[in-house]
Amino acid sequence: MNFDTIPEHQMLRDSVRHFLDAELPEKTIREYDRARKIPRSIWPKLAAQGWMGISLPEEYGGAGGDIMQGTILCEELSRRFPSLGTDWLLTSMTARVFMEVGTPEQKAHYLPLLTKGEFLMGFGMSEPGGGTDVLSLKTRASLSNGEWTVRGQKLYTSLADDADAILVLCRTEPETEGKRARGMSLVLTPRQQPAVTVRRLELMGMRAACTCEVFFDDAKAPEAAVLGERGRGWYHLLASLDEERILCAAMYVGITSAALEQALQYALDRQAFGRSIGQFQAVQHPLAEVATELEQIRLLTYKAAWLLSQGRECATEAAMAKLAATETAVRATDKCMRILGGYGLVEETPMERLFRDTRLGPFSPISNEMVKNFLGERMGLPKSY
Numbered sequence: 001m002n003f004d005t006i007p008e009h010q011m012l013r014d015s016v017r018h019f020l021d022a023e024l025p026e027k028t029i030r031e032y033d034r035a036r037k038i039p040r041s042i043w044p045k046l047a048a049q050g051w052m053g054i055s056l057p058e059e060y061g062g063a064g065g066d067i068m069q070g071t072i073l074c075e076e077l078s079r080r081f082p083s084l085g086t087d088w089l090l091t092s093m094t095a096r097v098f099m100e101v102g103t104p105e106q107k108a109h110y111l112p113l114l115t116k117g118e119f120l121m122g123f124g125m126s127e128p129g130g131g132t133d134v135l136s137l138k139t140r141a142s143l144s145n146g147e148w149t150v151r152g153q154k155l156y157t158s159l160a161d162d163a164d165a166i167l168v169l170c171r172t173e174p175e176t177e178g179k180r181a182r183g184m185s186l187v188l189t190p191r192q193q194p195a196v197t198v199r200r201l202e203l204m205g206m207r208a209a210c211t212c213e214v215f216f217d218d219a220k221a222p223e224a225a226v227l228g229e230r231g232r233g234w235y236h237l238l239a240s241l242d243e244e245r246i247l248c249a250a251m252y253v254g255i256t257s258a259a260l261e262q263a264l265q266y267a268l269d270r271q272a273f274g275r276s277i278g279q280f281q282a283v284q285h286p287l288a289e290v291a292t293e294l295e296q297i298r299l300l301t302y303k304a305a306w307l308l309s310q311g312r313e314c315a316t317e318a319a320m321a322k323l324a325a326t327e328t329a330v331r332a333t334d335k336c337m338r339i340l341g342g343y344g345l346v347e348e349t350p351m352e353r354l355f356r357d358t359r360l361g362p363f364s365p366i367s368n369e370m371v372k373n374f375l376g377e378r379m380g381l382p383k384s385y
C-alpha cells in the first residue's frame, strides 16, 4: 500500500508546511526554545486550520478526520518543531479521553473550547515516585461537600504552566489488594488557584513543551470534574493507548525526516578537498542508512494508523512503531549531526535542537523497555515485571 498517493493526505501535508513556513520560521522556533515556552497564541491559529481536533467529530468543533490525518499532522508539526508536536499530541490525547468517556455535558462544554485552542489542558500522570510504575502514584483526591480536594505532586506535566486545568490521574478509592489499577480517577483540576503551584523544569530537550513539576496542596475541583467513571480512570486511559503510540511514532518520523533533509543538504553544499563532501562514500552511506530506516518507520507507523482507522486490532503494530521510530530518531540524529561536523553543534542549526529533542522518545510517554515487555507478552512470553 502506498500511503503517499492519497491526494487528501498530500494536501494536508502541504498545507501544514505552508502554515509553518509562515508562522514558525526557524528563528522564531529558536526563540521559543530558548524561552522554554510556546506562546498560547499558536493554539487558536492551529485551531483555525481545523488541526486542534483533526480527528474529532464536527459537532464538537473537530475536523471529522481520522487517525491517518492526525498522524500526518503530528509528523509535520514535529518535523518543524518537536516541542510543538509534543504539546499537540498531549492536547489531542486529553481531548480524545473527553470524547471517549466524557458526559454529554462535559463534551459539549470542553471539546469546543479545546478544538478552538482556547482551553489548554495539562495531563498529570507521572510522579516523582512513579513514572514507568505509574500505578504506584500517591496523589489522592477525596470528595466532601460537593467538592474534590486534590493532594499530591506530579512530575513532568507538560503545558502545566500555561494550562487552564490539569487532568490529574489520582487515587480516589481505597487500594484493592493485588488490583492497583482499580480505584483511580481522572479529576480535571483548575490550574489557576493558590493551592496549585507549578515549577518549570530546565530540561535538555523538548524545552518549549513547558514541562513542569506540579504541587497540589488541597487543590479544589467541582464534583462534576471527574472524567468518566469514578475509580476507572486508568482503564479509560488504556482505551486511547494505541492512538497515543501511533502519534508518538509519527513525531519521531517527522524528526528523522528533518534531520535527514538537513544532513543531505549539507552534504551537497559543503566543500572539502575540492569537492562536495557528499561525494565521499563515508558520507553517503550513513545518509542511505537513515533514508532506509526512515522509510521503515514511516511504513510501520502508517500501517498501525491505517489499521486503527479501519477499526482493526493494532496494539502490536502501534507498540512496534513507537519503539522503532523513537530508537531510529536517536540513531539518525546522531549520524546526521556528524555529517554537519562542528556546525551540527551550533545552536542556530535545527540539527542541534533535533538531537536534543530526540532524547525524550525512548522513555516517554512509555519507556521502550516497557514496550518490549509488552511485545514479549504478545509473543506468548510470561509477564516479566
Ligand SMILES: Cc1cc2nc3c(=O)[nH]c(=O)nc-3n(C[C@H](O)[C@H](O)[C@H](O)COP(=O)(O)OP(=O)(O)OC[C@H]3O[C@@H](n4cnc5c(N)ncnc54)[C@H](O)[C@@H]3O)c2cc1C
Binding pocket: 090, 122, 123, 124, 125, 126, 130, 131, 132, 133, 155, 156, 157, 158, 159, 203, 205, 206, 209, 211, 360, 363, 364, 365, 366, 367, 368, 369, 370, 373, 384, 385
Ligand atoms: C519532556 C517530558 C515531557 C513529559 N510530559 C509528561 C506529561 O505531560 N504528563 C505525564 O504524566 N508525564 C510526562 N512525562 C513523563 C514521562 O512519561 C516519564 O518520564 C516516563 O513515563 C518514564 O518515567 P520516569 O522518567 O520516571 O522513568 P523511571 O520510571 O524511573 O524508569 C527509569 C528506567 O527504568 C526502566 N524500567 C522501569 N521499570 C522497568 C521494567 N519493569 N522493565 C524494564 N525496565 C524498566 C525504564 O524503562 C527506564 O529506562 C514527560 C517527561 C518528559 C521528560
